[in-house]
Amino acid sequence: MIYLDHNATTPLDPRVLDAMMPFLTDRFGNAASRHHPLGCDAATAVETARAQVASTIGADPREIVWTSGATESDNLALQGVLGSPVYKKRHVVTVATEHRAVLDTCEVLALRDVDVTYLPVDAAGRIDLDRLATAITRETLLVSVMHGNNETGVIHPIAQIGARCRERGVLFHTDATQTFAKIPIDVNAMRIDLLSASAHKIHGPKGVGVLYVRRRDPRVRCQPLLHGGGHERGLRSGTLNVPAVVGMGVAATLSFDERIGTLRDRLEQALVSRLDDVEVNGHGAARLATTTNLSFGGVDGAKLMKRMPDLAVSSSSACTSALLQPSYVLGAMGCDEARARGSVRFSLGRFTTEAEVDIAVDTVVEAVTALRAAQE
Numbered sequence: 001m002i003y004l005d006h007n008a009t010t011p012l013d014p015r016v017l018d019a020m021m022p023f024l025t026d027r028f029g030n031a032a033s034r035h036h037p038l039g040c041d042a043a044t045a046v047e048t049a050r051a052q053v054a055s056t057i058g059a060d061p062r063e064i065v066w067t068s069g070a071t072e073s074d075n076l077a078l079q080g081v082l083g084s085p086v087y088k089k090r091h092v093v094t095v096a097t098e099h100r101a102v103l104d105t106c107e108v109l110a111l112r113d114v115d116v117t118y119l120p121v122d123a124a125g126r127i128d129l130d131r132l133a134t135a136i137t138r139e140t141l142l143v144s145v146m147h148g149n150n151e152t153g154v155i156h157p158i159a160q161i162g163a164r165c166r167e168r169g170v171l172f173h174t175d176a177t178q179t180f181a182k183i184p185i186d187v188n189a190m191r192i193d194l195l196s197a198s199a200h201k202i203h204g205p206k207g208v209g210v211l212y213v214r215r216r217d218p219r220v221r222c223q224p225l226l227h228g229g230g231h232e233r234g235l236r237s238g239t240l241n242v243p244a245v246v247g248m249g250v251a252a253t254l255s256f257d258e259r260i261g262t263l264r265d266r267l268e269q270a271l272v273s274r275l276d277d278v279e280v281n282g283h284g285a286a287r288l289a290t291t292t293n294l295s296f297g298g299v300d301g302a303k304l305m306k307r308m309p310d311l312a313v314s315s316s317s318a319c320t321s322a323l324l325q326p327s328y329v330l331g332a333m334g335c336d337e338a339r340a341r342g343s344v345r346f347s348l349g350r351f352t353t354e355a356e357v358d359i360a361v362d363t364v365v366e367a368v369t370a371l372r373a374a375q376e
């Protein structure tokens, strides 16, 4: 099996597993039980991991809240800020191509009398910054724009977006799940007020993530979703999953090298040159080095995947393909339904090899050629 679906999830890095192991066995303390050595040991490990995550994005460790993953982080950011009694404004600006964790949360907010504006994107998946500026009104409390898109890899200019939000006195949240620990992020330089990330997209364990919440200039007010023991400075109650937290800390320190981008280019260029009628979705925009999303003309993505049982790729957003409808992300980019149905996402990881890429290319070329021949 060749695995090219790293935007959906990644295998654990062995260095992450090594760091987690002791906390799954002997070092099992509750990080909130600091009155004995086992609890203190766990608490120290959690704080080390918090500092590792914080330093990845130039944050203060006190600004990092552990969550169960980016879905929870997005929910906490949006519902938490809009739920704070300190804020009176009731307007949110987001983008049509956000992850469902943001879009579905916005739908819930709309039921609670929050106005939501969904910015459109152009054919390459980019937003228009002037359009963002006009969308911001006196009622706007929060702008939420993701950093790297999970389906297409298109990267939004979050430093410019952050600067505009700060000028207008609006809070800025970014879902950085696909970019965290892969490309440099500095929450201060980029004027980010809230940021979501997840461990399992960076060769860390599933079920753990963080929300960065700015503490000063401005101090962001956020209501918890979960109430209980008052863990995480009251923002997220519940006993911490210490092994997972430790794993995320280590995963955040491990680098993604440029080799991945070279392999992605090799894959993309080979498929585009060896097959007719292949379009690169997001072509022309800045894109994540790990991702390519291709539309094969006249081919159904789901049928194509069925012909390639040893190749793990994604025919749409893995999270929405259960719905059996073409991608809303590609739809927002003006992609017609046939082209959207013929799209396949290839996403590479730290352990992807050149040999795997070459086998994947041969497999796809063979399958596309066979499917097209069968239709003639």
Ligand SMILES: *Cc1c(COP(=O)(O)O)cnc(C)c1O
Binding pocket: 007, 008, 068, 069, 070, 071, 072, 099, 101, 146, 148, 149, 150, 175, 176, 177, 178, 197, 198, 199, 200, 201, 207, 208, 209
């Ligand atoms: C994977 C992903 C999520 C969801 O993260 P989980 O940790 O699986 O909940 C949210 N946003 C983006 C952009 C993602 O890629």
